[in-house]
Amino acid sequence: MGTSHYVYLGPYLECEYVVVNTVEHHWACPNTRCPLYGQREHDEKISFCGMCGRAFGKASHAVETSSVDCWTLSEEINEALWILPLEYIELDMPVHVWIPNHRRGEPRKFSINPVTDYRVMPIPQVTLVAEQAWLIEAFHDEIELLREHYKRCDVRWGLIVYGH
Ligand SMILES: [Zn+2]
16 A cells, blocks of 8 residues: 555644635547546547547536645745645645644654554643744744735644545
8 A cells, every 4th residue: 555654743734725716628528418428538639439439529627726836835935844745634624734844943753653653642731832832933934924825824733643
């Protein structure tokens, strides 16, 4: 499978983007009575439908995308913060999640390897507040830049489990 699993427990940024509705085109059979109607054909060299024989054409479908180009933004901040690979994690809100990447005197290690790092880790309540404050201070400039692009960017503290 090649899937690696990651556990992150600490401060992070939850940044809400605007959902943009656009239309994209793909290559498909235009015959509404054909079982293959509208289904994407990836090989655009194929000219005719294998099922009904009709000439293929361009079909359109609605796509929801983010108003924020997170990869360009990631380069702009020199990857000081790291964006979670959203294709592997289902979120029920239009948000991007950023976690610290560059080392800037973090109070402790936020990532835990679930395969090797067995541990019991009590977390005092003050830690949550202190670590959020650390993130805001250590990544002040980057957070300011992110805030220019998103509807909102909130500092949270919590558990993130993901794989890729
Ligand atoms: Zn067809």
